[in-house]
Amino acid sequence: xxxxxxxxxxxxxxxxxxxxxxxxxxxxxxxxxxxxxxxxxxxxxxxxxxxxxxxxxxxxxxxxxxxxxxxxxxxxxxxxxxxxxxxxxxxxxxxxxxxxxxxxxxxxxxxxxxxxxxxxxxxxxxxxxxxxxxxxxxxxxxxxxxxxxxxxxxxxxxxxxxxxxxxxxxxxxxxxxxxxxxxxxxxxxxxxxxxxxxxxxxxxxxxxxxxxxxxxxxxxxxxxxxxxxxxxxxxxxxxxxxxxxxxxxxxxxxxxxxxxxxxxxxxxxxxxxxxxxxxxxxxxxxxxxxxxxxxxxxxxxxxxxxxxxxxxxxxxxxxxxxxxxxxxxxxxxxxxxxxxxxxxxxxxxxxxxxxxxxxxxxxxxxxxxxxxxxxxxxxxxxxxxxxxxxxxxxxxxxxxxxxxxxxxxxxxxxxxxxxxxxxxxxxxxxxxxxxxxxxxxxxxxxxxxxxxxxxxxxxxxxxxx
Amino acid sequence: xxxxxxxxxxxxxxxxxxxxxxxxxxxxxxxxxxxxxxxxxxxxxxxxxxxxxxxxxxxxxxxxxxxxxxxxxxxxxxxxxxxxxxxxxxxxxxxxxxxxxxxxxxxxxxxxxxxxxxxxxxxxxxxxxxxxxxxxxxxxxxxxxxxxxxxxxxxxxxxxxxxxxxxxxxxxxxxxxxxxxxxxxxxxxxxxxxxxxxxxxxxxxxxxxxxxxxxxxxxxxxxxxxxxxxxxxxxxxxxxxxxxxxxxxxxxxxxxxxxxxxxxxxxxxxxxxxxxxxxxxxxxxxxxxxxxxxxxxxxxxxxxxxxxxxxxxx
Numbered sequence: 001x002x003x004x005x006x007x008x009x010x011x012x013x014x015x016x017x018x019x020x021x022x023x024x025x026x027x028x029x030x031x032x033x034x035x036x037x038x039x040x041x042x043x044x045x046x047x048x049x050x051x052x053x054x055x056x057x058x059x060x061x062x063x064x065x066x067x068x069x070x071x072x073x074x075x076x077x078x079x080x081x082x083x084x085x086x087x088x089x090x091x092x093x094x095x096x097x098x099x100x101x102x103x104x105x106x107x108x109x110x111x112x113x114x115x116x117x118x119x120x121x122x123x124x125x126x127x128x129x130x131x132x133x134x135x136x137x138x139x140x141x142x143x144x145x146x147x148x149x150x151x152x153x154x155x156x157x158x159x160x161x162x163x164x165x166x167x168x169x170x171x172x173x174x175x176x177x178x179x180x181x182x183x184x185x186x187x188x189x190x191x192x193x194x195x196x197x198x199x200x201x202x203x204x205x206x207x208x209x210x211x212x213x214x215x216x217x218x219x220x221x222x223x224x225x226x227x228x229x230x231x232x233x234x235x236x237x238x239x240x241x242x243x244x245x246x247x248x249x250x251x252x253x254x255x256x257x258x259x260x261x262x263x264x265x266x267x268x269x270x271x272x273x274x275x276x277x278x279x280x281x282x283x284x285x286x287x288x289x290x291x292x293x294x295x296x297x298x299x300x301x302x303x304x305x306x307x308x309x310x311x312x313x314x315x316x317x318x319x320x321x322x323x324x325x326x327x328x329x330x331x332x333x334x335x336x337x338x339x340x341x342x343x344x345x346x347x348x349x350x351x352x353x354x355x356x357x358x359x360x361x362x363x364x365x366x367x368x369x370x371x372x373x374x375x376x377x378x379x380x381x382x383x384x385x386x387x388x389x390x391x392x393x394x395x396x397x398x399x400x401x402x403x404x405x406x407x408x409x410x411x412x413x414x415x416x417x418x419x420x421x422x423x424x425x426x427x428x429x430x431x432x433x434x435x436x437x438x439x440x441x442x443x444x445x446x447x448x449x450x451x452x453x454x455x456x457x458x459x460x461x462x463x464x465x
Numbered sequence: 466x467x468x469x470x471x472x473x474x475x476x477x478x479x480x481x482x483x484x485x486x487x488x489x490x491x492x493x494x495x496x497x498x499x500x501x502x503x504x505x506x507x508x509x510x511x512x513x514x515x516x517x518x519x520x521x522x523x524x525x526x527x528x529x530x531x532x533x534x535x536x537x538x539x540x541x542x543x544x545x546x547x548x549x550x551x552x553x554x555x556x557x558x559x560x561x562x563x564x565x566x567x568x569x570x571x572x573x574x575x576x577x578x579x580x581x582x583x584x585x586x587x588x589x590x591x592x593x594x595x596x597x598x599x600x601x602x603x604x605x606x607x608x609x610x611x612x613x614x615x616x617x618x619x620x621x622x623x624x625x626x627x628x629x630x631x632x633x634x635x636x637x638x639x640x641x642x643x644x645x646x647x648x649x650x651x652x653x654x655x656x657x658x659x660x661x662x663x664x665x666x667x668x669x670x671x672x673x674x675x676x677x678x679x680x681x682x683x684x685x686x687x688x689x690x691x692x693x694x695x696x697x698x699x700x701x702x703x704x705x706x707x708x709x710x711x712x713x714x715x716x717x718x719x720x721x722x723x724x725x726x727x728x729x730x731x732x733x734x735x736x737x738x739x740x741x742x743x744x745x746x747x748x749x750x751x752x753x754x755x756x757x758x759x760x761x762x763x764x765x766x767x768x769x770x771x772x773x774x775x776x777x778x779x
Contacts, residue, residue: 040577217561226564236565241467252468254775
């Protein structure tokens with residue numbers, strides 16, 4: 001919100017004018033109301049292994065994160081380029097592997113990777129689409145400097161917060177939205193439904209039937225699964241509702257079994273089909289992979305897509321983008337040291353207190369070392385793990401991230417944020433809803449924005465021109 | 466609609482109705498206990514527990530039938546698998562399962578009611594607070610029924626939810642009547658003799674029928690009148706005849722939506738015809754208890770058939 005000289009950034013001008021006119025007691029009351037409204041609508045997430053707090057709220061901060069139209073246009077070009085490259089990369093990886101033959105990425109990256117599915121080799125998903133829904137995590141270090149921190153192509157979550165945060169802001173501060181012209185995000189579910197339907201397999205008769213597959217009401221993101229199904233007008237199904245009948249995946253309805261054309265699954269690859277993967281899984285559908293390979297259903301995202309979330313693959317994204325698009329990447333990666341390389345490892349070991357070290361296959365902010373805030377003992381312990389299996393780690397510098405203000409009892413205070421726009425991919429093209437999920441590290445000085453570790457969310461505004 | 470979702474809607478309503486009926490039973494017990502001597506009050510509390518079907522679970526953890534133990538057992542004790550707190554948890558869980566098929570108004574009514582009650586029932590309920598809890602449970606029922614009525618499409622989802630309500634309500638009224646029938650057996654052998662009006666007043670209260678009965682019968686309390694009212698009077702929304710008719714309406718609507726009849730529809734028609742042909746005399750002739758057992762069995766058979774016809778579980 002403020003630049004290095006303490007001046008308000010242009011994007012925030014209108015908001016600041018509005019904010020300064022508001023009564024501070026009234027704002028305090030509004031802040032308390034927001035929490036209550038989230039609880040009532042049941043927007044909660046479950047925390048595994050925490051019985052006392054079965055359902056928690058992700059804290060919501062009522063100061064929006066604001067992006068100008070110009071900044072957004074620039075971002076979307078970079079995201080489109082990256083997502084296109086990701087799809088081409090996945091296709092290539094499961095077909096001729098040109099990129100490996102060309103020596104641009106090493107073979108070991110996927111050979112020893114659990115997320116790489118041999119079952120997908122030689123098979124092309126309907127429409128050639130692997131990543132139907134992608135969440136690209138971005139951070140910002142300066143006025144025009146956005147970096148990609150992570151690609152989420154496995155099952156990106158959090159889009160319900162993008163939508164509900166906006167709803168909450170609009171009902172809390174209706175006048176604000178007449179003062180400031182903000183791009184709407186509310187049609188995301190319709191765009192999603194359209195995009196998924198456009199990926200229907202050839203076996204589809206008539207209008208495609210789309211369903212959302214959830215692991216069930218105890219899953220941490222169940223609220224989001226139900227919310228999206230509801231907003232799309234799609235059935236929300238569990239493994240127990242589905243069965244392979246006559247070569248199609250069908251759901252048990254009150255009128256008997258009915259075929260599904262597109263399955264937006266929020267269940268991991270491992271649990272998708274007990275006949276192919278985890279034999280004990282009850283979350284999936286026995287035989288769905290056979291139907292899939294025979295062209296009887298579209299699975300979104302495609303099985304085997306998760307490999308592109310791997311942080312070792314991430315470190316090759318600049319090469320990947322260039323290889324498939326023939327262009328320089330518009331969105332840079334954060335500088336990354338692959339600890340599998342000897343020289344890099346030596347550098348990382350020498351500079352542990354300055355770096356962020358992440359597990360290659362990890363997610364959700366677990367299993368990482370944040371050098372600058374870690375104790376000597378933590379660093380020493382991490383050093384041992386790193387030396388034992390260096391190929392499992394990458395390291396990145398701690399960026400001087402830009403901040404956004406949050407509302408605190410003592411007034412506005414700066415905190416670190418990231419941004420996850422949601423990208424839809426279909427044969428009709430790439431569609432990016434102007435907005436996204438802004439996560440914020442609520443603790444002063446903290447860099448970790450994950451909801452499982454004390455992060456919160458904000459409404460994300462893309463201003464109209 | 467998914468079979469599992471239909472099951473969720475059906476049971477959301479059943480648990481809600483069950484919680485509400487339990488609250489009414491408790492309310493009637495409270496009132497009775499206040500107006501009687503200690504020994505009679507104990508009997509009353511015992512019958513409240515007996516009606517809820519949890520006598521052995523109660524006696525496993527309690528030595529005596531005092532009000533405080535009874536209402537806490539009914540409302541929140543983990544030793545009681547059918548405590549109201551659990552029931553509301555089940556209402557919410559089923560609503561969550563069916564979240565995509567209920568309106569957000571219904572969901573919010575369920576979720577907010579659950580939040581309120583769960584908070585009230587985290588700690589033991591004192592004498593001063595039990596009335597508030599009962600009122601909150603009744604309010605929850607009213608709110609959910611109201612939002613169902615006012616915000617839901619008249620589609621399958623609505624009819625499954627309503628069917629659950631009337632299956633449960635009919636069963637509850639039959640059970641309460643059957644329980645009191647046993648207690649008052651001697652007086653019933655003289656059909657038409659004057660009764661302990663306090664006992665019957667309680668029965669009427671526990672089905673929210675006290676004032677309705679008074680309006681219709683000018684305060685004249687006798688066994689015939691009460692049986693007629695609770696069983697056959699289809700103006701009274703908790704009578705067996707009313708529940709049956711309402712259940713039939715919803716099952717007919719489902720048959721119409723599906724374009725064909727199911728086994729549950731023919732079971733329903735038989736049961737409905739059976740009760741609409743009955744007179745109070747015929748019921749007494751058959752034996753009230755026998756009649757109620759038959760009613761409950763048919764009710765259970767219909768509920769079972771609904772689950773099978775619409776593929777609730779498989």
